[in-house]
Amino acid sequence: MENCIKIKGAREHNLKNINIEIPRDKLVVITGLSGSGKSSLAFDTIYAEGQRRYVESLSAYARQFLGQMDKPDVDYIEGLSPAISIDQKTTSRNPRSTVGTVTEIYDYLRLLFARAGRPHCPKCGKPIAQQTVDQMMDQLQELPERTKLMVMAQVVRGKKGEHRKILEHIRREGYVRVRVDGEVLDVNEEITLEKNKKHTIEVVIDRLVIREGIAQRLADSLETALKLGDGVVYVQVVDGELLMFSQNYACVDCGISLPELAPRMFSFNNPFGACPACSGLGSNMEFDLDLVLPNPEMTFADGVFAPLSKNLNSYAMCQIDAVLRRYHYTVDTPWNEVDKKTQQVLLYGSGEEKFDYSYENMYGEYKEYHNTFEGVMPLLARRYRETDSDEMRESYENYMSETLCPVCHGARLKPETLAVKVGGKNIYEVTQLTIRECDAFFGSLELTAR
Numbered sequence: 001m002e003n004c005i006k007i008k009g010a011r012e013h014n015l016k017n018i019n020i021e022i023p024r025d026k027l028v029v030i031t032g033l034s035g036s037g038k039s040s041l042a043f044d045t046i047y048a049e050g051q052r053r054y055v056e057s058l059s060a061y062a063r064q065f066l067g068q069m070d071k072p073d074v075d076y077i078e079g080l081s082p083a084i085s086i087d088q089k090t091t092s093r094n095p096r097s098t099v100g101t102v103t104e105i106y107d108y109l110r111l112l113f114a115r116a117g118r119p120h121c122p123k124c125g126k127p128i129a130q131q132t133v134d135q136m137m138d139q140l141q142e143l144p145e146r147t148k149l150m151v152m153a154q155v156v157r158g159k160k161g162e163h164r165k166i167l168e169h170i171r172r173e174g175y176v177r178v179r180v181d182g183e184v185l186d187v188n189e190e191i192t193l194e195k196n197k198k199h200t201i202e203v204v205i206d207r208l209v210i211r212e213g214i215a216q217r218l219a220d221s222l223e224t225a226l227k228l229g230d231g232v233v234y235v236q237v238v239d240g241e242l243l244m245f246s247q248n249y250a251c252v253d254c255g256i257s258l259p260e261l262a263p264r265m266f267s268f269n270n271p272f273g274a275c276p277a278c279s280g281l282g283s284n285m286e287f288d289l290d291l292v293l294p295n296p297e298m299t300f301a302d303g304v305f306a307p308l309s310k311n312l313n314s315y316a317m318c319q320i321d322a323v324l325r326r327y328h329y330t331v332d333t334p335w336n337e338v339d340k341k342t343q344q345v346l347l348y349g350s351g352e353e354k355f356d357y358s359y360e361n362m363y364g365e366y367k368e369y370h371n372t373f374e375g376v377m378p379l380l381a382r383r384y385r386e387t388d389s390d391e392m393r394e395s396y397e398n399y400m401s402e403t404l405c406p407v408c409h410g411a412r413l414k415p416e417t418l419a420v421k422v423g424g425k426n427i428y429e430v431t432q433l434t435i436r437e438c439d440a441f442f443g444s445l446e447l448t449a450r
Helices: 038-056 060-066 105-116 133-141 164-172 215-228 315-326 340-348 376-386 390-397 427-431 435-444
Strands: 004-010 018-023 076-078 148-160 177-180 183-186 198-209 232-237 242-246 249-251 256-258 283-287 354-360 366-372 400-404
Touching: 004 038, 018 038, 038 076, 105 427, 133 215, 133 242, 148 164, 148 215, 164 198, 198 215, 215 232, 242 249, 242 256, 283 376, 315 340, 315 354, 315 376, 340 376, 376 390
Parallel strands: none
Antiparallel strands: 004 018, 004 076, 148 198, 148 232, 177 183, 177 198, 232 242, 249 256, 283 400, 354 366
């Protein structure tokens, strides 16, 4: 058989010295009884040999990090290419697990874009270049006079640990203040950080006010911060926004700076790359009003709000009853007979308006309340967000629908990440290509040394 993988004398595990030819460029399924040797042939023989040959093709330097891979018990195998294996376990329903992540192909894409990507401005789309100290100063001096600034150098970013050595080094260098996780602290005080929590530490280089004659001091502070922060400086406008400047990547026109390109920046499973609006999922699960309120002709007592309990003595129903009584309705009123204003209050909350209601809990404790009503839709969203019960979560999802993230539009990544391109495409655009289109795209790439 031409164009095939030839296997002779496979004896791995329970294989009995078998010979087989498997056609290439086709979908091949191996079936058989449990224990017949399917996994031994596919994973422990074919895949193991493909991986071993791939590792042996690498340099001695690279191989020392991957370890020595054993040769499977087989006489010979012909026609193998570099192999990808998806583990023989039940596929997770986790939306963060995709074919690209499971096969680890996406890891190579992240590395490619981190090393060979060309950053562009996420606002104007122009290629961005390095910023000089003069350009940073010009942008800061355009701020209104008397604006208070805090110039900082970031020395730890999102790393677990107590960071005692770093804090001690900062103290020895003569710095007075640090900002730890957004809080400014005196470096001479005892600073205790949680070992298993991620922390961000910034050294406060200088605190100054924009005014005439500040240029030299500002320049010195920026240069010190750039040196300490490996080319990146953060400037916190007091009671305002946090500005970031970089000697590496920055758009002068829009005043946007990008952090140093790293593989984690291109991962939607990492907070440094994930879209903040959808947390890297590409979509949001939201309660669908048509599912929450399927029959507007029903009364509140009959359960017009499908996800809520029909028990009139439940806490939510006690609140709804109070709202209805305020607007001269009862729980026996059909939904479609309630005026639009009251419907809006019931669905999305009363704002600052408060209602009187009473509730008897499961322990027989009777309490009276004077409070606002958050609304059925926010109530359901909060319950879904806060529940620890998988059963309750699945129950609520019956009344939800998936909507595309309005910020990333399904790309899962931050705008600044999507602004990094290789061959004119960002990493999301590459993942949307078919395998054939991907092959043509990478075949046409011309990579040059930086």
